[in-house]
Amino acid sequence: MRIAVDVLGGDHAPRAILEGVAAALRDGGFRAEELLLVGPEEASRAVLREAGVDEVPPILHTDEFVGSDEKPVVALRQKPRASIALCVGAVRGGEADGLVSFGNTGATVAASTMGLGLLEGLRRPAIAVSMEGAAGRFVLLDAGANPTPKPLHLAQYAVMGAAHARDLLAHARPRVGLLNIGGEANKGGQALKEAYGMIEAAAEGYEFVGNVEGNEIFAGRADVFVCDGFVGNVVLKVVEGFAEYLVATAAEDGSEVSGALRRLLGAADFSEVGAAVLLGVRGVVLIGHGRSQANAVPPALRTVRAHLEAGVNRHIVRDLALGAEAGEGA
Amino acid sequence: MRIAVDVLGGDHAPRAILEGVAAALRDGGFRAEELLLVGPEEASRAVLREAGVDEVPPILHTDEFVGSDEKPVVALRQKPRASIALCVGAVRGGEADGLVSFGNTGATVAASTMGLGLLEGLRRPAIAVSMEGAAGRFVLLDAGANPTPKPLHLAQYAVMGAAHARDLLAHARPRVGLLNIGGEANKGGQALKEAYGMIEAAAEGYEFVGNVEGNEIFAGRADVFVCDGFVGNVVLKVVEGFAEYLVATAAEDGSEVSGALRRLLGAADFSEVGAAVLLGVRGVVLIGHGRSQANAVPPALRTVRAHLEAGVNRHIVRDLALGAEAGEGA
Numbered sequence: 248m249r250i251a252v253d254v255l256g257g258d259h260a261p262r263a264i265l266e267g268v269a270a271a272l273r274d275g276g277f278r279a280e281e282l283l284l285v286g287p288e289e290a291s292r293a294v295l296r297e298a299g300v301d302e303v304p305p306i307l308h309t310d311e312f313v314g315s316d317e318k319p320v321v322a323l324r325q326k327p328r329a330s331i332a333l334c335v336g337a338v339r340g341g342e343a344d345g346l347v348s349f350g351n352t353g354a355t356v357a358a359s360t361m362g363l364g365l366l367e368g369l370r371r372p373a374i375a376v377s378m379e380g381a382a383g384r385f386v387l388l389d390a391g392a393n394p395t396p397k398p399l400h401l402a403q404y405a406v407m408g409a410a411h412a413r414d415l416l417a418h419a420r421p422r423v424g425l426l427n428i429g430g431e432a433n434k435g436g437q438a439l440k441e442a443y444g445m446i447e448a449a450a451e452g453y454e455f456v457g458n459v460e461g462n463e464i465f466a467g468r469a470d471v472f473v474c475d476g477f478v479g480n481v482v483l484k485v486v487e488g489f490a491e492y493l494v495a496t497a498a499e500d501g502s503e504v505s506g507a508l509r510r511l512l513g514a515a516d517f518s519e520v521g522a523a524v525l526l527g528v529r530g531v532v533l534i535g536h537g538r539s540q541a542n543a544v545p546p547a548l549r550t551v552r553a554h555l556e557a558g559v560n561r562h563i564v565r566d567l568a569l570g571a572e573a574g575e576g577a
Numbered sequence: 578m579r580i581a582v583d584v585l586g587g588d589h590a591p592r593a594i595l596e597g598v599a600a601a602l603r604d605g606g607f608r609a610e611e612l613l614l615v616g617p618e619e620a621s622r623a624v625l626r627e628a629g630v631d632e633v634p635p636i637l638h639t640d641e642f643v644g645s646d647e648k649p650v651v652a653l654r655q656k657p658r659a660s661i662a663l664c665v666g667a668v669r670g671g672e673a674d675g676l677v678s679f680g681n682t683g684a685t686v687a688a689s690t691m692g693l694g695l696l697e698g699l700r701r702p703a704i705a706v707s708m709e710g711a712a713g714r715f716v717l718l719d720a721g722a723n724p725t726p727k728p729l730h731l732a733q734y735a736v737m738g739a740a741h742a743r744d745l746l747a748h749a750r751p752r753v754g755l756l757n758i759g760g761e762a763n764k765g766g767q768a769l770k771e772a773y774g775m776i777e778a779a780a781e782g783y784e785f786v787g788n789v790e791g792n793e794i795f796a797g798r799a800d801v802f803v804c805d806g807f808v809g810n811v812v813l814k815v816v817e818g819f820a821e822y823l824v825a826t827a828a829e830d831g832s833e834v835s836g837a838l839r840r841l842l843g844a845a846d847f848s849e850v851g852a853a854v855l856l857g858v859r860g861v862v863l864i865g866h867g868r869s870q871a872n873a874v875p876p877a878l879r880t881v882r883a884h885l886e887a888g889v890n891r892h893i894v895r896d897l898a899l900g901a902e903a904g905e906g907a
Contacts, residue, residue, distance in 0.1 A: 380822060381822055381825065381826075391758060394758060394765065394766065395766055426811060428721060428724060428806075428807055428810040428811065435724065435807070436724065436725055436807075460810075460811075460814050461810065461811040461812065461813065461814025461815035461816075461817070461818060462814040462815065462817045462818030462821070463814075463818060464815055464818055464819075465815075465818045465819045465821070465822035466818050466821070466822065474811075476758070477758055477765070477766075477808070478807070478808055478811055480758040480790075480791065481756060481758065481790075481791040481804075481808055481811075481812060482791065482811060482812070482815050483791065484790050484791025484792040484793075485791035485792065485794055485795075485812050485815060485816060486791075486815060486816075486819055487791070487792045488791060488792030488793060488794055488795045488796050489794075489795045489816055489819060489820075490819075491792070491795070491796070492710060492711055492795035492796065493823070495711065496711075
């Protein structure tokens with residue numbers, strides 16, 4: 248098992264990424280040969296040595312990267328040796344099994360989708376984000392890969408999210424909810440109504456709890472929340488911004504920050520627990536928050552390893568096939 | 578000035594509503610003749626007396642109401658004397674200038690829209706919710722009146738939200754942002770792109786700051802956040818649910834709840850500060866949270882009075898006309 252690391256992706260790259268890699272190597276969680284660093288060779292080596300790393304992982308050299316404000320597809324075309332493109336190339340070529348990037352999210356999604364292709368039977372990938380709520384950890388998807396999905400896409404998100412929740416969040420039979428603005432089956436636009444029927448019919452390896460409302464996410468009404476990428480992206484960012492606002496005002500008024508808030512934000516670092524996985528591509532792609540510091544790197548690497556070891560992608564392909572049969576039979 | 582109060586709307590109605598009315602009367606904020614209670618006459622009188630109210634407001638008697646789980650339009654047809662219908666009738670007939678209801682939101686929106694009609698030049702009403710963020714109080718609309726607005730509807734929400742923010746939240750020239758999943762003008766679906774141009778062209782009495790993302794809401798990037806009713810409803814409820822989750826876990830782990838969180842939730846009562854106003858109808862309609870307790874009633878009444886005294890509706894009509902001219906000239 249080997250994970251490619253985009254050394255040049257993220258607001259604090261390359262230093263924070265490399266320091267995070269050093270921490271992952273030092274604390275014994277990862278061996279050098281389990282990583283493939285993609286970035287400037289000499290500089291990376293120097294930072295790792297400085298951080299006390301004896302055995303430096305293999306490095307695929309490049310100085311190019313896609314900046315956070317660049318248009319993903321244009322930048323990827325202009326920079327064939329952008330670090331994210333080489334990470335994806337390493338996974339495609341079999342030199343790595345998964346990748347971690349804290350860089351431009353759009354570029355990671357575009358490069359991975361085009362470069363790796365989709366799992367058998369799947370129409371669209373989705374960004375899955377896990378957070379903690381009243382019933383333990385849950386997953387919300389799609390957090391932004393596809394703002395306007397068709398009903399079938401939403402139904403396939405349910406299957407992918409359920410596999411993720413079973414394999415990584417220890418929910419043996421995940422409860423899947425469709426995020427909506429009312430509980431009745433006929434709520435929302437046409438796409439949601441159709442998706443409702445498909446998710447209900449396909450229920451393979453999950454329990455469909457129907458429509459759920461926004462206030463039920465952190466209340467733990469389901470383990471998997473399915474929504475379009477526009478709504479999911481807004482929800483994720485609102486929670487992030489609200490949490491940051493609470494921390495800032497707590498600091499001002501001298502009150503303590505609750506454990507839940509601290510856990511959500513990590514060490515002022517949303518991505519530590521809010522790490523996002525691009526589900527549906529052939530490979531495991533972890534999308535970290537651009538603002539991440541070094542402490543976000545080891546958990547990101549552990550998430551990719553857990554995905555690979557659990558075989559989430561294999562389970563998704565199996566469940567999509569079973570769900571499609573169930574849907575046809577319904 | 579007189580405000581109709583739906584005594585039978587809300588999970589804790591009628592007692593909590595009446596106790597709240599009593600508090601509003603006792604603390605001197607409101608005189609009896611400024612209110613019109615709509616509900617069971619004798620029972621209401623008894624609760625108010627018991628709560629120490631000497632001069633009981635006029636009461637429009639009814640025992641009928643729309644339950645929180647009823648289908649709004651069906652229920653309104655079957656119950657012509659439902660309390661919310663009589664509240665709306667009182668505003669339409671001039672016996673009241675505004676109304677407050679903590680009942681079925683859909684019924685309040687439907688009854689008000691059909692019964693009162695829309696302000697001149699306006700196409701669709703919107704639910705506006707105010708909350709507090711890093712730059713003071715802001716307003717988000719639409720929080721659920723219309724899940725699939727057209728671009729013109731969104732543009733008109735900007736005008737209404739700006740009038741609300743100027744007159745009630747003391748933002749002399751409110752910054753208006755369009756909630757989106759990226760900052761660039763070409764982000765989002767077709768409706769958002771068109772709305773972007775219209776809000777920019779019409780900018781009358783506000784400053785358009787362009788697209789804003791979810792994390793920028795509580796960060797104070799704008800004073801008015803415009804979005805469709807689906808997204809707005811989900812956002813509002815996610816924030817509510819997340820805040821409640823934080824309070825619950827803070828209680829568990831023994832940590833203090835920050836001042837900001839306390840202010841947001843009121844005394845465990847989201848509606849105290851999250852009170853929603855249905856903007857765009859002829860009259861002032863305040864939609865309180867169904868779970869509200871008595872303490873939510875006085876602030877709700879004060880919000881309606883502030884709206885009426887400021888003449889928000891007059892300003893909306895004026896700005897819609899000016900904005901339409903600017904849009905035509907653009």
